[in-house]
Amino acid sequence: MSSINTMKQKFNFYILSKTLLSGLLFFSIICTSLFAQEGDPVKGKSLFNANCAACHQLDKKMTGPALRYVETRLSEEEGLDREWLNAWIRNSSALIKSGDAYANKIYAEYNGSAMTAFPQLSDEDLTNILAYTAQDKAVPVAAVAAAAPGAQAEGGVSQEIVLGALAILFGLLALGLFLVNKTLRRFAAANNVEIAEAVKRKSLWKAFVNNQFLMLVVAIFFLLSSAYFMYGYLMQVGVDQGYQPIQPIHYSHKIHAGDNGIDCKYCHSSARVSKHSGIPALNVCMNCHKSIYEVAPSTATEEYSKAFYDGEIQKLYDAVGWDDAEQKYTGKTKPVKWVRIHNLPDFAYFNHSQHVSVAGLECQTCHGPVEEMEIMYQFSPLTMGWCINCHRETNVKVQDNDYYDKIHEALTKKYGVEQLTAAQMGGLECGKCHY
């Protein structure tokens, strides 16, 4: 009995605490809405994006803590008021030095990353920023997205119906013709009308075999065309134009180099200074993807959904060993096995820096419209004929190019031309590429 009694008591206590808690919650919501009325969340958002967003997000731990409801959270959990927050934002290191307990605790919790002081923010600015952080999270609209695939599926169904109806129609037509034919024959038999049999003639094939001249012409035609196709087939052996392997991480050059306009050399930095264009180390990806942990909804296309792209970013995190929730590296890495696309045979030497830094070529000259490629492929054939054509046709850029001052002057005199092509400067020497 006593145990039942205590259970009851416990239960009552539970209800009581629950009501109290919800009351408190209600009160705090009123409080937040009151605070929100004070500041302008729209202005707050732009201030937040300009000043705070480098290290803070509303719902996710970054370099600093998540900031949604920061003011109510601090006042409820730590008993800290707006004064304290203002002091922290304007000069956090002074507050830490003054020995404030919570200031030191949070400083230690985030591995001593010092928050930049913002003395330039006025009281009004801070009110606006806090009003922005006090806003409730917007619920994403899912209804619109759900409607689209339905419409598409309908289109597919109607197409199938049309095709099926057509097939049935043709079937009926064939049946009708067969029946008509049969009936007519029966009439003919009934009326004693004779149907003329086809006259036997010399077959076309025999006539063709007997005509020797025609045979010769056909044989020559056949030989020539097979030689043509054989030549075409043999010439493309070893040429990987259009090669488009599936990479371990779906990296879209279109999004990075096209939409966001990141320079090719940002990632492929060694193209400036070495033989190789360089596959970027994953820390180069993390320069941006430390803070870009998901794609914007507008990035998703019909072919590739947002969830797909987010999954690819997650693959990057797994490879580089980045714990996004804790915002630190775990140290567990695994190399990404990128598939090499452009590959010259071992007997041909090619140097990127010579073309990129010295000649000042655009990457697109050889690699094609990379900024439009969702999946990277080999644009050029990379054959010797292709190299030599370009060397014959391209004039050397001499303007603002100290590399070639002297040799250009000497060679233009020798050849008696205004503009030197790469070939005239020695771009056709065998030993330049084969040694």
Place this chain on the structure above:
Amino acid sequence: MAFGSVFSCQNDNSPNYQYFPNMYEPISYEAYGEYDIFPNSQQALLPVEGTISRGHSLYEYEDSNAGYALALSELKSPLASAELDAKRGKELYEIYCGICHGNKGAGQGKLVKREKILGVPSYADRAITEGSIYHVIYYGKNTMGSYANLLNEEERWQVTAYVETLRAELKK
């Protein structure tokens, strides 16, 4: 057209046949190659601990608040003013920094304008010196990553000098 029909038989997901592959495939280790002799089968390796690559030098400030403060106050550029190449500094800045910090240094790069990366400050709003700029390029700071492997030492100082000119422009 006939050519195209021959090409289209080829599967785009795998490389084409080669004549005499042993003339095409290198015997030596290629950059980024996969060879069992290396840890993780990875040819791309970091320098052995305690060694330094040719053409590189030691950077003695450590990656901490104290190191930052020290670099801020005492680190000076080794480049004489005659060695500064503003054109190259600008070129490098616009490749590596401008995408976030903006080509004018006001924190309005393309990624910021497209709201991909937020909160990039203007150089004018920060108390920075050539030492601290170099330090941050070397180690990164907060969300910004290290650019030590994209720019060599001399290039980092060229960019540092260019950031300082941008900052002076912004302060006007």
